[in-house]
Amino acid sequence: MRQKISKLERRIIVALVTTDVHARDIAETIANEKVDSLSNFTWQQQLRYYWESDVDDCVVRQSNATFRYGYEYMGCSSRLVITPLTDRCWMTITGAIHLKLGASPAGPAGTGKTESTKDLAKGLGMFCIVFNCSDQIDYKMMAKLFAGLAQCGLWTCLDEFNRIQIEVLSVVAQQLFTLRGALLGGREICHFEGRKIKVQVFSVNVTMNPGYAGRTLLSPSLIATHIHTYINHLPPPPHTRT
Numbered sequence: 001m002r003q004k005i006s007k008l009e010r011r012i013i014v015a016l017v018t019t020d021v022h023a024r025d026i027a028e029t030i031a032n033e034k035v036d037s038l039s040n041f042t043w044q045q046q047l048r049y050y051w052e053s054d055v056d057d058c059v060v061r062q063s064n065a066t067f068r069y070g071y072e073y074m075g076c077s078s079r080l081v082i083t084p085l086t087d088r089c090w091m092t093i094t095g096a097i098h099l100k101l102g103a104s105p106a107g108p109a110g111t112g113k114t115e116s117t118k119d120l121a122k123g124l125g126m127f128c129i130v131f132n133c134s135d136q137i138d139y140k141m142m143a144k145l146f147a148g149l150a151q152c153g154l155w156t157c158l159d160e161f162n163r164i165q166i167e168v169l170s171v172v173a174q175q176l177f178t179l180r181g182a183l184l185g186g187r188e189i190c191h192f193e194g195r196k197i198k199v200q201v202f203s204v205n206v207t208m209n210p211g212y213a214g215r216t217l218l219s220p221s222l223i224a225t226h227i228h229t230y231i232n233h234l235p236p237p238p239h240t241r242t
Contacts, residue, residue, distance in 0.1 A: 019079060047090060067097070086112075139175070150190070150198075162209075178191075
């Protein structure tokens with residue numbers, strides 16, 4: 001790192017060091033907790049990579065969720081520093097996708113909701129499209145996005161999702177229910193918005209800033225399609241003496 005190296009080499013080394021430091025922390029935690037079983041949750045909660053001879057492919061596991069590696073080439077990109085909060089957020093997202101649902105990280109602006117989602121997609125080798133939502137979006141735009149995601153098996157992160165008008169959100173909920181029904185039923189073909197499309201496992205994640213001006217409260221039907229996690233950068237309140 002202290003030598004004169006090119007920008008490309010430096011970015012590669014920074015990404016390797018970031019992941020290696022996290023792996024070192026995991027090894028220390030496993031040693032300190034004296035983990036001696038593969039079924040121990042301290043081991044199960046880690047993002048783990050295996051080469052499965054049955055499917056002749058790389059498989060990623062976390063908790064009870066299993067995914068095939070995506071092999072998406074994203075160039076020489078940086079990686080986030082992985083904290084315990086990042087691990088909990090990742091477990092929420094992988095658990096949601098395992099249940100054919102979406103994840104909804106919520107919290108104040110600038111706390112890493114979108115970046116945590118994108119970094120997990122990098123870890124799984126999946127292409128993640130960040131879509132900035134506004135009150136100008138209609139259900140037709142969302143239908144085109146969902147149809148493309150479902151056919152290609154990609155991820156999306158719908159930023160500021162609760163800026164979309166409530167009338168549009170109610171239709172979006174029905175669109176997601178339709179696609180989820182196809183995934184749960186194991187159907188490769190789905191009738192979606194008046195046409196037949198092929199459906200692969202995909203992920204729709206939404207980020208929200210609750211309590212901000214101009215935001216919409218989500219309908220119960222839309223909340224039912226997502227698993228929520230709250231990300232907050234503020235320190236815990238000090239303990240009060242009694």
